[in-house]
Amino acid sequence: MRRPVVMGNWKLNGSKTMVTELLTGLNEELEGVTGVDVAVAPPALYVDLAERLIEAGGNKIILGAQNTDLHNSGAYTGDMSAEMLKDFGATHIIIGHSERREYHNESDEFVAQKFAFLKKNGLKPVFCIGESEAQNEAGETETVCARQIDAVINAHGVEALNDAIIAYEPIWAIGTGKAATADDAQRIHASIRAHIAKKDAAVAEQVIIQYGGSVKPENAASYFAQPDIDGALVGGASLDAKSFAAIAKAAAEAK
Ligand code: 13P
Numbered sequence: 001m002r003r004p005v006v007m008g009n010w011k012l013n014g015s016k017t018m019v020t021e022l023l024t025g026l027n028e029e030l031e032g033v034t035g036v037d038v039a040v041a042p043p044a045l046y047v048d049l050a051e052r053l054i055e056a057g058g059n060k061i062i063l064g065a066q067n068t069d070l071h072n073s074g075a076y077t078g079d080m081s082a083e084m085l086k087d088f089g090a091t092h093i094i095i096g097h098s099e100r101r102e103y104h105n106e107s108d109e110f111v112a113q114k115f116a117f118l119k120k121n122g123l124k125p126v127f128c129i130g131e132s133e134a135q136n137e138a139g140e141t142e143t144v145c146a147r148q149i150d151a152v153i154n155a156h157g158v159e160a161l162n163d164a165i166i167a168y169e170p171i172w173a174i175g176t177g178k179a180a181t182a183d184d185a186q187r188i189h190a191s192i193r194a195h196i197a198k199k200d201a202a203v204a205e206q207v208i209i210q211y212g213g214s215v216k217p218e219n220a221a222s223y224f225a226q227p228d229i230d231g232a233l234v235g236g237a238s239l240d241a242k243s244f245a246a247i248a249k250a251a252a253e254a255k
Contacts, residue, residue, distance in 0.1 A: 004224065004251040005165060005208050005231040007039040007064060007126060008238025009094060018239075019046045020053060025241025027057025033245070036231070036252040039064045039092045040238070041126075044080050051089045064092035064126065067100065070117050082121035093118050094233075096128040096148070098171045108151035115164070116156045126165045126233065127152065128212070129192075133172035141170070142191045149195060158199040165208045167233040168192060173213025175235060182222040182229075185211045189228035217246035224254035 019042060030038060039062035042050045047065055054061045069079035085093060095118065096111035111127070118125045129148040131141045145168065152160055168188055173179050180188075189209045197204035211223050212233035223229045231251055237243040 002206065002208055002230045002255075003035070003037060004255045005037040005039060005092075005210060006244075006248040006251050007041060007062075007092060007094075007165075007167075007210065007231070007233050008244050009041050009066065009097070009212075009233055009235050010043060010238060011066070011099070011235060012043060013239055014043050014046050016046075016049060019049050022239065022241055023050060023053035023057065023061070026061060026245060027053070029241050029245030030057075030060045030248065033060075033249055033252055035255060036248050037062055038248045041066045041092070041094050044085075047085065047088045047090055054089075062092055063088070063090045064094065065090045066094045066097070068093050068095065068114055068118060068123075070113055072121070082118055082123055086121060086123060090123070092124045092126050092165070094126045094128060094167075098128065098130060098169060098174065108148055109155070111148075112151040112155045115152050115160065119156075119160060119164070124164060126167055126210075128167045128169050128233070130169040130171055130213075136170060136172060141188055142195075145188065145192050146195045149192065153196075153199060158196065158203050161196060161203050161207050163206075165210060165231075166192065167210040167212050169212035169233060171213075175214070177214050179214035179216075179219055180211070182219070182226055185223060186226035186228055189226065193228055215247060217243050217250070220247040220250040221254060224251045230255075 041064035072081040072083040095114040131144040208230040210231040
């Protein structure tokens with residue numbers, strides 16, 4: 001059985017007040033909720049504050065982050081290391097988000113390097129993949145997802161996917177309100193799992209595959225009812241404690 005993981009990607013949003021209100025609200029909303037791992041990825045500057053608020057709420061929330069660099073220390077101005085994130089208790093680290101692939105020119109190979117770097121440092125990659133609207137319309141979704149995953153498998157072996165999270169996020173569904181249907185998402189999730197199973201069935205069976213892209217309290221349950229959708233990576237709706245908690249509760253109830 002795969003335990004669902006619902007993670008909030010706060011992207012470039014936050015202030016001390018906002019982080020405090022959001023996590024205080026989540027600490028309350030998640031009281032007594034079991035059967036789901038709930039994680040948040042604040043901007044790096046707020047990871048410290050988030051760690052303290054999560055601890056004050058009884059550690060019901062897993063702390064994550066939105067990126068890592070490829071070195072743990074040294075002359076790399078402006079970088080932020082996996083070891084530093086670990087120092088603040090962050091464990092679930094998003095890599096390969098389409099916004100970083102697009103705005104920072106991160107290649108499949110570069111993302112695969114980050115994947116290995118996180119694993120080497122004992123952190124859990126939340127490895128984002130997904131196709132653009134044009135690729136979707138051209139019927140290339142499965143090929144694009146397979147290529148993005150193969151960058152990790154070819155460089156580090158299929159076992160690298162043990163204990164990792166894959167987040168399938170169709171780019172056209174991110175922040176657009178135009179979510180994939182649950183049936184379409186399930187079909188792609190199943191194809192991703194089948195692709196990994198060709199290399200190793202046991203690895204494919206255990207890997208968490210989240211759906212991301214306009215997940216809201218209104219549509220969350222329809223995704224979690226699908227056999228290959230093991231949680232969600234949530235953007236906009238994760239900035240509101242009630243909405244995000246409702247999504248987490250839907251996962252806990254469905255699985
Ligand atoms: P939205 O939920 O705002 O569509 O964002 C999804 C996302 O990019 C999460 O990483």
